[in-house]
Amino acid sequence: xxxxxxxxxxxDGIVKMRVWGKTLEDLFRNSIRGLASYFKEGxxxxxxxxxxxxxxxxxxAVDINSLLGDCLSxxxxxxxxxxxxxxxxxxxxxxxxxxxxxxSGVPAEEFDNEIKAVSYSEVDIKKNTSTGYFETLLVFDV
Numbered sequence: 001x002x003x004x005x006x007x008x009x010x011x012d013g014i015v016k017m018r019v020w021g022k023t024l025e026d027l028f029r030n031s032i033r034g035l036a037s038y039f040k041e042g043x044x045x046x047x048x049x050x051x052x053x054x055x056x057x058x059x060x061a062v063d064i065n066s067l068l069g070d071c072l073s074x075x076x077x078x079x080x081x082x083x084x085x086x087x088x089x090x091x092x093x094x095x096x097x098x099x100x101x102x103x104s105g106v107p108a109e110e111f112d113n114e115i116k117a118v119s120y121s122e123v124d125i126k127k128n129t130s131t132g133y134f135e136t137l138l139v140f141d142v
Contacts, residue, residue, distance in 0.1 A: 005030030008038055015115070015140040016122075020133045025094055027125065027134045028068060032075055032103070036087035038140075039111045043085050053084060055103040064096050068136065069120040071099060076115050083108055117141040 005026065009016045017034045021027035036043050059074055061067035075086050086105035093100040119139040128135050 004033060004037070004044065006034035006037070008034060013142070015142050017138045017140070018135070019138060020128070020131070020135040022133055024064065024125070024134055025091055027136065028071060028091075028094075028099070029089055031068060031072055031138065032089050033087055034138075035072060035075055035079075035115065036085050036105075038113050038115065039079060040085045040108055041112050043087055043106070052104045052106060055082065055084070055086065055105060056101075057089070057103050058098075058100045060098045062097060064125055065123045065136075066120065067097055067099060068125065068138075069118050069123050072118045072138070075103065076118070078103070079105070079108075079111075085111070113142065115140045115142055 005021055006017055006019045019027055019031045019034060021030050033044060057074060059071045061070045079086055084105035085108045086103040088104040089101045091099060091101040119141060122137045122139050125134055125136045
């Protein structure tokens with residue numbers, strides 16, 4: 001199986017996603033890809049068939065962990081408001097407590113799964129010394 005930078009677990013009604021990336025930007029991008037994959041199964045394989053619709057995003061937070069939670073919360077809200085599945089981001093600015101970029105997404109009349117919110121309780125971005133990759137665990141309120 002292709003390494004997509006995320007792994008989704010659904011156990012006893014709790015949805016968790018383990019995410020990793022070589023850089024912090026990759027970790028954030030893979031988190032957005034994971035959301036998209038949960039919202040619409042197969043979207044990462046089918047995205048090339050649909051025209052992409054760009055959407056600007058800007059998020060500020062107190063630290064990198066909050067920035068990830070706030071970014072994903074924003075992507076969830078924008079997906080719902082715009083009826084789109086956002087599956088990628090191109091960063092124009094990225095720091096420890098801010099980001100700006102352009103989300104890529106496709107229209108979606110309905111989602112296969114719903115996420116109400118991101119729990120910040122288990123977000124703890126760390127660099128794994130054995131792999132050299134940044135990692136974290138995300139928990140979703142579904």
